[in-house]
Amino acid sequence: MKPPGELQRGVAVLTAMLVVTLGTMIAVNMMWSASLDQRRASAGLAADQGIAYLQGAEAWAGDILRQDKVEFPQSDHLGELWALELPPLPVDGGAINGRLEDLQGRFNLNNLVTPQGEPDPLALAQFERLLATLGLDPSVAGAVVDWLDADAETHFPNGAEDDAYAGSIPPYRTPNWPITSTSELAAVSGIEAEGYRTLLSHVAALPTGTPLNVNTASAPVLASLSDDIDLAAAAALLERRGDAEFVDIDGTFEGLLEPDIRGRINGTSDYFLLTATVVLGTHRYTLYSVLQRHQSGLVGAVFRSLGVQ
Ligand SMILES: [Ca+2]
Ligand SMILES: [Ca+2]
Structure with a gap:
């Protein structure tokens, strides 16, 4: 048997080790929380700052489009100032860049259906030709028409109304209404991820008849x-x-x-897509903004999304 003094020393050493371990754990935990707080605060600050820069980019793009309307209203083409991609511009803590694309240079999906909600045969034939030219199945055009047209009768022979989506998880229905974003295409029956990506730069969601x-x-x-x-x-x-x-x-x-x-067809445009990206340290924000230019030259955003187009 060990003498009691030695036993007490052993207990004291164990207690001391326990206290040190507990103290270390508490300190690490506090540092972890503090660094998380710091990271959260810096992300919040960068987000506010990033959005302010992106709003600035949108206003700047609007001004370029307004100026173009004043100076060169008779035509809009890719040799004009608005079509030049802006090289990354240094800003406090990072850089911003942006580009404008003419959405009227794309096939307007909402033209597939008349303002009365009826399918438009000329636009349908045009969309089928576009799909075939891009190497995609032209028959998916019928499902897009059903997605937009007012009725719930399946377009012959390749349409898709509510029934086609009832078995999806979660189930959903056709909106039977013009689309506000081309991202809706991803939900249409027969359009797979690869086809969607191929189509995206050739289509737009603009008011019917544009x-x-x-x-x-x-x-x-x-x-x-x-x-x-x-x-x-x-x-x-x-x-x-x-x-x-x-x-x-x-x-x-x-x-x-x-x-x-x-x-x-014509040679001028009123709808443009602004893609602006700001990088601040390790944070990156992208704004997609559909801009409408009015007859007066004034420009306003009709659709905005952060992060995804
Ligand atoms: Ca012009
Ligand atoms: Ca329909």
Whole structure:
């Protein structure tokens, strides 16, 4: 047996070790909480600061578009100032960059249905051609029409109304209403993730009846206008357009388009997409803003989203 003095010393050492361990645990815990608090505070501050910069970028983009309307109202094309991508601009604690794209150079999905909610056969044929040109299944156009049209009758032969979505988890219904964001396409029956990504830069969600600006349209979108324009013909048109506008839209498209489609194209735009990104330290924020330019030149945001388009 050990003498009592030695036993007491042993207990004292154990107690001391326990106290040190407990003290260390409490200190680590406090440091962890403090560093989390600090991180939260800096993230909150950066978010406020980032959003302020993005609002500034939006106002700046609006001013460029207004100036363009004052100086060059007769046409909008990719050689104009608004179409230049802004190189990263240093700001306090980081950098910001932004670019404007013409949404009227894309196929307007809401044109698939008339203001009365009826399918539009010309727009449907155009969308089917766009899908085929992009290597996608043209039959999904029927499901997009059903997504937008007012009735609940399935479009023949490849439509999709409520029944098609009743088995989804969670189940959902068709809105039967114009879309406000092209992201809705991801929910439409038959549109897979890859097809969605391919389609995204060629389509827009604008008010019904908004015309297409051929001065900014991509080759697949120009090819969607007629069976007589294949991708090679569209590429030749782009070459003719160069970095500027079609000098004579009537003359260029004469004989290529049906008269009804001719009435749906022009050379100017009122809707633009601003993509602005600000990086502050380890934080990054992206703003997508759909800007509408009014006849007066004044510009306002009609749709905004942070992070996802
Ligand atoms: Ca212009
Ligand atoms: Ca419908």
